[in-house]
Amino acid sequence: MANTLKEAPRLEPLPRIASAAIIEDGRYLPPPADGDGQTWVRTSTLIQSTPEECYRLWRDLPNVPRWQELMKEVRVTGPNTSHWVMEVNGKTMEWDSEILKDEPGKRIAWRSTGGSPQNAGEVIFDTAAGGRGTIVTILQEFGFGRVSSATATVLSRNPKQAVIENLRHFKALVETGEIPTIQGQSHGPRGVSGKLKASLYGEHVPTPRGDLQRAS
Amino acid sequence: MKAVCWMGKNKLETLQVPDPKILNPHDAILQITRTAICGSDLHLFDGFIPTMESGDILGHEFMGIVEETGPEVKNLKRGDRVVVPFTIACGNCLFCQKQLWSACDNTNPNAHLMETMYGYSGSGLFGYSHMMGGYAGGQAQYVRVPFANVGPLKIESDLPDEKVLFLSDIFPTGYMAAENADIKEGDTVAVWGCGPVGLFAIASAFLLGAGRVIAIDRFPERLAFARGIGAVTIDYTQPDVSVLTAIKDLTGGIGPDGAIDCVGLESHFNDLQGVYDKIKTALFMETDRPGVLRQAIQAVRKGGTLSIPGVYGGMLDKVPFGAAFGKGINMKMGQTHMHRYMKPLLERIEKGQIDPSTLISHRITLDQAPEMYKVWRDKKERVTKIVIDPWATKVA
Numbered sequence: 085m086a087n088t089l090k091e092a093p094r095l096e097p098l099p100r101i102a103s104a105a106i107i108e109d110g111r112y113l114p115p116p117a118d119g120d121g122q123t124w125v126r127t128s129t130l131i132q133s134t135p136e137e138c139y140r141l142w143r144d145l146p147n148v149p150r151w152q153e154l155m156k157e158v159r160v161t162g163p164n165t166s167h168w169v170m171e172v173n174g175k176t177m178e179w180d181s182e183i184l185k186d187e188p189g190k191r192i193a194w195r196s197t198g199g200s201p202q203n204a205g206e207v208i209f210d211t212a213a214g215g216r217g218t219i220v221t222i223l224q225e226f227g228f229g230r231v232s233s234a235t236a237t238v239l240s241r242n243p244k245q246a247v248i249e250n251l252r253h254f255k256a257l258v259e260t261g262e263i264p265t266i267q268g269q270s271h272g273p274r275g276v277s278g279k280l281k282a283s284l285y286g287e288h289v290p291t292p293r294g295d296l297q298r299a300s
Numbered sequence: 301m302k303a304v305c306w307m308g309k310n311k312l313e314t315l316q317v318p319d320p321k322i323l324n325p326h327d328a329i330l331q332i333t334r335t336a337i338c339g340s341d342l343h344l345f346d347g348f349i350p351t352m353e354s355g356d357i358l359g360h361e362f363m364g365i366v367e368e369t370g371p372e373v374k375n376l377k378r379g380d381r382v383v384v385p386f387t388i389a390c391g392n393c394l395f396c397q398k399q400l401w402s403a404c405d406n407t408n409p410n411a412h413l414m415e416t417m418y419g420y421s422g423s424g425l426f427g428y429s430h431m432m433g434g435y436a437g438g439q440a441q442y443v444r445v446p447f448a449n450v451g452p453l454k455i456e457s458d459l460p461d462e463k464v465l466f467l468s469d470i471f472p473t474g475y476m477a478a479e480n481a482d483i484k485e486g487d488t489v490a491v492w493g494c495g496p497v498g499l500f501a502i503a504s505a506f507l508l509g510a511g512r513v514i515a516i517d518r519f520p521e522r523l524a525f526a527r528g529i530g531a532v533t534i535d536y537t538q539p540d541v542s543v544l545t546a547i548k549d550l551t552g553g554i555g556p557d558g559a560i561d562c563v564g565l566e567s568h569f570n571d572l573q574g575v576y577d578k579i580k581t582a583l584f585m586e587t588d589r590p591g592v593l594r595q596a597i598q599a600v601r602k603g604g605t606l607s608i609p610g611v612y613g614g615m616l617d618k619v620p621f622g623a624a625f626g627k628g629i630n631m632k633m634g635q636t637h638m639h640r641y642m643k644p645l646l647e648r649i650e651k652g653q654i655d656p657s658t659l660i661s662h663r664i665t666l667d668q669a670p671e672m673y674k675v676w677r678d679k680k681e682r683v684t685k686i687v688i689d690p691w692a693t694k695v696a
C-alpha cells in the first residue's frame with residue numbers, strides 16, 4: 085500500500101520483526117499480555133550509541149552495580165552463570181542467574197536459578213531507523229504477584245519502576261558518562277512534609293554511582 | 301552558605317545551609333556573584349507549581365566564578381567567570397543533538413514524575429520543583445552546576461555582571477519568544493505582559509524586523525518602559541479599553557501577525573472569566589488561569605503565529621481551540637532552548653545593541669529576598685527586575 089502511493093521505493097526495507105515482536109509485516113502488534121498475575125514489565129529507550137557498545141556495557145556483569153539501583157555485587161561464577169547481591173533497606177537479597185541466550189550486539193536473555201527475587205528477562209538491542217542510535221528494549225518478569233510488588237513499592241521501589249529507572253540510568257551512563265542525581269546537594273530543613281514528598285518521588289533510593297565507582 | 305529556601309506556599313526564608321559539593325564528574329561549583337528573582341519564581345512562591353519540597357533552594361538566574369570542577373570538566377577552570385543557563389543539558393542525547401536543549405533526555409533525575417504528567421520528561425531545571433529535577437537553585441552564595449561541560453557561558457570581556465546576568469534566562473527567553481512568533485520584516489506583533497520577558501520580547505521583535513509592536517499590561521512603569529523601547533501600549537484596565545478592539549484599531553482590523561503570551565498561568569482578569577478561573581483553580585478543578593492565552597488566540601490574525609514563553613503547568617479550561625483551528629494559526633511554546641541563544645546574544649550585548657541591565661529596578665541582599673518576592677508579587681514599589689548580590693550585607 086505504502087508503495088502504491090509513492091513513485092520511489094522505500095529507502096529501508098520494511099522491518100519484519102522488531103524488538104519484542106511489535107512490528108509484523110508493517111503492523112504494530114503488542115507483545116502477548118501478561119495474564120498469569122506475575123509482575124511483568126516492558127520498557128524501551130533510545131540511546132545514541134551502537135548496539136554493540138550497549139551490549140558490551142550490559143554484558144559487563146561485575147560493573148552492573150554502577151548503573152543498577154540497590155545492586156551491591158554481581159559475581160561471575162561461570163561462562164553463563166552469575167551470582168547477584170542486592171541490598172534493600174539493610175536486607176540482603178541474593179540469587180543466581182543463568183544466561184539462556186547471548187547474541188553479541190543483539191540480545192541477552194536470562195533467568196534466575198535459585199534465590200530471591202525469582203526473575204527472568206530479556207534485553208534487546210536494535211538499530212533504530214533513520215540512524216537514530218539504538219533502541220534498547222527490556223522484557224522482565226518477577227516471580228511474585230501484586231502483594232509483594234505493593235510491599236516493595238512502600239519499602240523502597242516498585243519493581244516495575246526499578247526496571248524502568250535502571251534502563252534510564254543505563255542510557256544516561258552510555259550517553260553522558262554519568263547518572264544525574266540530586267542526592268547530597270545543599271538544601272534547607274526538609275521537615276515532615278518535605279521528607280514525605282522526597283520518599284513519594286522515589287528520591288530515597290540511592291542513585292547508582294555511574295563512572296564515579298571507577299574513579300574512586 | 302546563605303540561601304533563599306522555599307518553606308511552603310507563600311513562605312520563603314533566607315537560611316544557613318551546607319555548601320554544595322561536587323557529586324558527579326561533570327559538575328562544577330560556582331561562587332555566585334549575582335543572581336536574580338524571575339517572574340516565574342513567583343509561581344513557586346504562590347504554590348502553583350507542584351512537587352516543591354520544603355528546604356528547596358530557589359533561583360535559576362545566576363552567574364559567578366568557578367570555584368571547583370569535577371574530573372570530566374575540561375572547558376572551565378577555577379576563576380573563570382560564567383553565566384549559567386537555567387535549563388540543564390547533557391549535550392549528547394538525540395534532543396541535545398537537535399539543539400532542543402530544554403528537551404534533554406538525561407538531566408532530570410526525577411524524569412518519571414514529569415513522564416507521568418506530560419508523557420515525556422524535559423530537561424532538569426535549577427530551583428524549579430522536583431518534577432523538573434529538584435536541583436538546588438542559585439539564590440545562594442554557592443551553587444552546584446551539573447553538566448558544566450555543556451551549559452555555562454564564559455564571559456571573557458570586562459562587561460559588568462549586571463549586563464550579562466540576564467543571559468541566564470530572561471533575555472534568551474524573550475528572544476526565543478520573538479523568534480517563535482516567526483517575525484518577518486514589517487510585521488505587527490502583540491505582546492501580552494510587559495515584565496522582563498515581555499520587554500525582552502519587544503526589544504527582540506524589533507531586532508528581528510517587526511514594524512510595529514503592541515504591548516499590553518496594566519502597570520504604568522512597565523508600559524512606560526515598553527513605550528521607551530518603541531512599542532505602542534494598551535492599558536487594559538483603563539475605562540472603555542477592550543484589548544481585542546484596540547488591537548483591531550491598531551492593525552486595520554486584521555490582527556497582529558504574531559502574538560506573544562508573556563504572562564502564563566496566573567493571568568489577571570476582572571471580568572467573568574477571571575472569576576470563573578479563580579473559582580475553578582481554588583477548587584482544584586483547573587490548575588492554570590489561561591485568560592491571556594484565550595485572548596491571544598482570539599486576537600492573532602488568520603494564519604498568524606502564537607508564541608508562548610509564559611509558563612503553563614497543567615490543565616486549562618475553555619481554551620478556544622475552534623478559533624485556533626478556524627483561523628489556521630501556528631503555536632510555538634516551551635522552555636527556552638537556552639544553549640542556542642546565549643553566545644549570539646552575548647555578542648549583541650558586546651556590540652552595544654542592547655543593554656539588559658537597564659531593566660534592573662532593585663538591588664538587594666539575600667536577607668531581603670523573601671520580603672522582595674512579596675513586594676514584586678503584589679506589584680508594589682514599581683519593581684521591574686530584582687537583582688541580588690549574595691555577598692552584600694546591606695543595600696548598595
